[in-house]
Amino acid sequence: xxxxxxxxxxxxxxxxxxxxxxxxxxxxxxxxxxxxxxxxxxxxxxxxxxxxxxxxxxxxxxxxxxxxxxxxxxxxxxxxxxxxxxxxxxxxxxxxxxxxxxxxxxxxxxxxxxxxxxxxxxxxxxxxxxxxxxxxxxxxxxxxxxxxxxxxxxxxxxxxxxxxxxxxxxxxxxxxxxxxxxxxxxxxxxxxxxxxxxxxxxxxxxxxxxxxxxxxxxxxxxxxxxxxxxxxxxxxxxxxxxxxxxxxxx
Amino acid sequence: xxxxxxxxxxxxxxxxxxxxxxxxxxxxxxxxxxxxxxxxxxxxxxxxxxxxxxxxxxxxxxxxxxxxxxxxxxxxxxxxxxxxxxxxxxxxxxxxxxxxxxxxxxxxxxxxxxxxxxxxxxxxxxxxxxx
Numbered sequence: 001x002x003x004x005x006x007x008x009x010x011x012x013x014x015x016x017x018x019x020x021x022x023x024x025x026x027x028x029x030x031x032x033x034x035x036x037x038x039x040x041x042x043x044x045x046x047x048x049x050x051x052x053x054x055x056x057x058x059x060x061x062x063x064x065x066x067x068x069x070x071x072x073x074x075x076x077x078x079x080x081x082x083x084x085x086x087x088x089x090x091x092x093x094x095x096x097x098x099x100x101x102x103x104x105x106x107x108x109x110x111x112x113x114x115x116x117x118x119x120x121x122x123x124x125x126x127x128x129x130x131x132x133x134x135x136x137x138x139x140x141x142x143x144x145x146x147x148x149x150x151x152x153x154x155x156x157x158x159x160x161x162x163x164x165x166x167x168x169x170x171x172x173x174x175x176x177x178x179x180x181x182x183x184x185x186x187x188x189x190x191x192x193x194x195x196x197x198x199x200x201x202x203x204x205x206x207x208x209x210x211x212x213x214x215x216x217x218x219x220x221x222x223x224x225x226x227x228x229x230x231x232x233x234x235x236x237x238x239x240x241x242x243x244x245x246x247x248x249x250x
Numbered sequence: 251x252x253x254x255x256x257x258x259x260x261x262x263x264x265x266x267x268x269x270x271x272x273x274x275x276x277x278x279x280x281x282x283x284x285x286x287x288x289x290x291x292x293x294x295x296x297x298x299x300x301x302x303x304x305x306x307x308x309x310x311x312x313x314x315x316x317x318x319x320x321x322x323x324x325x326x327x328x329x330x331x332x333x334x335x336x337x338x339x340x341x342x343x344x345x346x347x348x349x350x351x352x353x354x355x356x357x358x359x360x361x362x363x364x365x366x367x368x369x370x371x372x373x374x375x376x377x378x379x380x381x
Contacts, residue, residue, distance in 0.1 A: 211275075225344065
């Protein structure tokens with residue numbers, strides 16, 4: 001463990017919904033250990049300098065997805081962003097493209113509704129298997145979507161997405177990647193149910209493949225790739241229907 | 251305590267100035283102007299071809315002027331750097347190939363695209379009588 005400290009200036013965006021008309025920046029001088037992440041520095045502020053600072057965090061180990069913030073303009077999971085990789089002055093803001101509830105806390109209602117909208121669960125059209133049976137899945141079938149199950153809903157991808165920034169109707173990266181995860185699951189038969197939402201104007205075709213979502217994703221989910229694959233799937237399905245070829249069973 | 255969420259304003263005309271990756275995206279999208287230019291050029295060339303021999307020869311001569319050759323060269327480089335190279339690099343993302351439990355290495359798909367591109371280019375040059 002390092003005992004060396006580095007004095008860092010944290011410019012933190014503050015917003016009190018009861019007092020402020022607009023957000024403003026407050027600077028804290030924090031003695032940081034070299035092995036700290038940004039979340040440690042924010043916790044130091046909360047514990048030692050200013051108890052009024054509001055922010056979300058829970059696990060401190062890249063699992064809960066609560067501590068996503070803008071660090072020097074980049075959507076980042078603050079428990080994964082080491083201070084040794086940053087200059088002495090760091091600007092911390094709430095995730096972009098979301099309304100600010102208070103300080104570094106954003107309102108996530110919109111994406112929560114979008115995640116629900118894509119029906120992120122296994123849909124079956126036939127009878128469930130007998131009680132002593134289960135759905136069989138080979139390792140090859142699991143490999144088709146495993147990467148997509150890594151999403152922790154930190155919403156860094158939405159903060160990076162310029163399409164979502166300009167058009168709040170766009171379903172967005174994480175929700176589309178989640179839909180693709182279920183479409184790719186061999187136990188699922190709900191692909192055609194999801195198609196109405198995904199192939200609609202606000203679905204995959206609103207994505208212009210800037211690719212920012214995948215660049216900032218702390219879990220390497222690669223939502224941009226998932227969306228492009230869905231475009232290919234959607235186009236194939238469209239031509240199958242046009243040519244009278246029976247589509248996917250699901 | 252009352253809720254009063256603050257929505258940060260965003261410019262619909264200068265949003266891409268916020269980050270380098272957005273600027274690269276906009277530079278990529280600007281190739282659409284070149285596509286538009288080449289669409290008009292093709293229509294103009296076809297009109298010359300269906301017009302008279304003099305008009306067609308004049309069209310060919312105009313395309314061989316130093317200024318136009320430089321323009322075509324710059325346009326080709328712009329397309330290569332903002333369309334061909336990035337899209338071929340991204341092709342394995344949009345079209346992953348899985349055999350059994352393993353994904354086909356990305357390099358195979360990328361090289362496949364370059365080989366197909368070369369084959370199509372050679373075919374077009376052959377059609378144009380370059381060989």
